[in-house]
Amino acid sequence: MNELRERLGVEQSTLSQQLAVLRSRRFVVTQRSGTTIRYQISDPAIWRLLDSAREIFENQLVSVQTEIDDLRQASRQAG
16 A cells, blocks of 8 residues: 555555455455555446546546637737
8 A cells, every 4th residue: 555655645544445445345455465555447337437537637628628729819819
C-alpha cells in the first residue's frame, strides 16, 4: 500500500478507506503474502469502463477549453 500511497500522493488513511470501498463493491480483490497486500482489479472490463470515462472527460475538457478560448478572443476583439 505504501507504493500506491506514494504514487497517488494521498494519506494512508484516505487510501485505506477508498480501497475498503472498492473491496466491498468487489471492484478489487486482495491477495496477502506475508505483510504485503496486493490489490487487483476484479474484472478487466473495469479498465475499459475507466478508459471510456477518461475519453468522455477529456472530450468535455477540450470542449470547455475551446469555449473559453473563443470567449477570450471575442473579448479581445470587443475591447
